[in-house]
Amino acid sequence: MMVPLWENIFRSDRRAKTLEAALRGNLLFRDLTAREIRLVQQIVNVRTYAPGEPVFQQGEIGVGMYIIVQGSVDVTTEEHARANQAPQNQFITRLSNGDFFGEIALVEEAGRRTATVTAREESVLIGFFKPDLMEIVNRNPGAGVKILLGLSKVLGTRLAETTAMIRSLKLNDRIEA
Amino acid sequence: MNIRKLRRRKLLFFVSVLLGFFVLVFFVRNLLVSALLAFVGFYLITPLVDLLERRGMPRITSVLVPFVTLTAVFFLATQWLLPSFVSQFGSLKGDLPRYLEKAQRLSVEIEAQAGHFLPPETAARLTAQVEERLLLWAHRIFEGLPNYVSDSLTVLFLAPFLCFFMLLDGRSLVRQLLAIVPNHYFELVMNLQHEISFQMGGFIRARLLESLIVGVLVAAGLMIMDFKYALVLALFAAVLNLIPYVGPVIGALPAYLLAFLGGATSGEFLALTVIYGGAQVIDAALILPILVAKIVNLHPVTVVLSIMIGSQLMGVLGMIISIPVTSALKVTLSALYQHLTQFRDEI
Incomplete structure (x- = not known):
């Protein structure tokens, strides 16, 4: 079936606006100007996950963070109660629209994921990875500094918590006792 | 439509387009060379484009400014160097029969000397073979010249054209290709692509800078010495310098051969050794330590094998591009190995 051209244009425009809103709502990108947000929009990776599909698994090397644009994900960990026992899945939290996770991988050198994240339903996530951050720093250092400052704030808050x-x-x- | 079904369709479409592109590149004359040169240009100009973009220029202007400037510099340099280059090449072509005659006389002399140690039929065969080889080699170079020139002109227009669009849209093309990678492998592939691109950029820039410096040093030395065909010989040395280990030696051979056939004095031989050896010493002592981290080291056996395979597949061009291609493969395979052994390793 042919898709009308106008509908397509509006759909891509709507998608761009959704992306922009998701980025603007995130602590890392909050202070960026409209032009800087457009640059980030060109660089980030939009990924779609089917229900039950893992975003990443505990123990893998992480290279970046994800922002939830649509849908929700479950964060679980595999814990060994005893050294010789089989690992048990432990539910940690459920994240949804606007939440983000995995940001520590942006500053770690070959750091491993400490939990498994799985899509609960059909979900759209924005992936923002170390090479993307380096590209922004390289192409627009001002925007890079703002993002890094936002990242420091997030990591500082997590540390305080x-x-x-x-x-x-x-x-x-x-x-x- | 189901997400997985949509993904499979997208993957199939992009794989078909990619395969079509590779078939086109390998089977259309000059396209492979142009694409390879465009890649080299892309890695050379990218730091400049990024620098201009950092200063606040839009991407298109950041691409256009260095592109137009470098094209102008290239044409000015060509206009300045081409007449001398053509005249030196013409003079070499004119002098070649004289050199060949001298080489033949020399081979007869060697045959007479060797006649004492070799059976007569072997010595005669040796002389005939040397003569035949020399004539064939000279014939091939000068007869093939019009073809080389027409191919070079096509490449000269096609390579910058491809390079321009690689600089302008390369990133979004890579992003589109990355978009079809399954979620499970996405982070791995993305990181790998970034690492390979980073290392290839460093490697290509370092190797070309090294060759340029060696070429300029040899040209300056030969011109000071007032050696005939200085530019042709310097260009040959610079191009051959791209091949590690054997390249610098083969690059210096024509100068020694011409000096020998031209009846050069021992002082002139010493001067040639100082020029070619000096360029390599400066390269090894001053340039390499700065660039060494960016240059992929290949084992001598790998170098020789790559050159042999390259020459079998694509002749002289294959010999020149065999080393960068092997180095790219080495970077890719070692990065892939590192990732596959570390990425999915459980704690």
């Missing part, structure tokens, strides 16, 4: 969590766990241990 983890520290607070460890502190509360230690406190619990002390109370129980």
Whole structure:
């Protein structure tokens, strides 16, 4: 069946607008100008996942982060209760529209994924990888600095959250003791 | 439509287009050479384009400025060097019968000397073979010249044309190709593509810079020495320098041969050794340490095998491009091996 030309044009325009909105809503790209966002839009990779399809698996080398444009994903880890026992899947969290994950891979050197992420339903994700970040730094250093600053803020917040969590766990241990 | 079905259709379409492109490149005359030269141009100009884009120029202007400037420089340099080059080549063509005659006389002398050690029929066969080879070689070079010129002109227009569009749309083409990679392999393929492109860029720029420096040093030395055919010999040395180990030696041979046949003095031989040896010493001592990290080292046996395969498949051109192609394969295979052994390795 022939697809009308006008519908196609509007669909691609709508897709660009959705992408732009998804990028604008993300902490890493929030401070970019309209021109810089357009550059990022040309560089990032839009990927579609079928229900149950893994985005990445625990133990693989990660090269970048993903932003959820549409759909949702489950984050799970494989834990060994004992050294000689089979690993067990542990559900960590469910992420949906606007959430992002895997950003630590942007700054790690051959760092491995610490969890498995699987699409729950048909999902559209924006993949932003180390080579993409390097390309932006190379072509537009101003935009690169803004993105790196945003990334630092995100990593700083994650570190603060983890520290607070460890502190509360230690406190619990002390109370129980 | 089901996502997996759509993906399969996309993959099939792109694989067919890619296969069609490869068939076209390998079977249409001059297209392979033009595409290879366009790749070389792409890797040479990309840093300039990126630099201009960093200064805030739009992509199209960033591509156009270095492209137009380099084309102008190339044509000006050609206009400046071509007359001397053509006259030196013409003079070499004119002098060749004299050199051949001298070489024949020399082979007769050697035959007379060798006659004491070799059976008469072997010595006679040797002289006849040497004569035949020399005549055939000279005939091939000068008879094939019009063909080389017409091929070169086609390549001269086609390569920049392809290079321009590679610079302008290359990235989006690569992105479109990456888009068809299955999700499971996407990160691996994307990282691999980036690594190969980065290493190939460094390799091509380093090798060409090295050859250019060797060519300029040899040309300057031979011109100071007032040696005949300085430009032709320097170009030959520069091109052959692209081949590691054996290239610099073969590149220097014609100068020694011409000096020998022209009855050069021992001082002139010494000067030639200083020029060719000096260019290699400067290359090894000053240029290589700066560029060494970017140059892919091949084992001497691999070099010889690559050159042999290249010459069998594509003649002289095959010999020249065999090393960059082998180096590209080495980069690709080692990056692939590293990724396949590390990427999916469980903790």
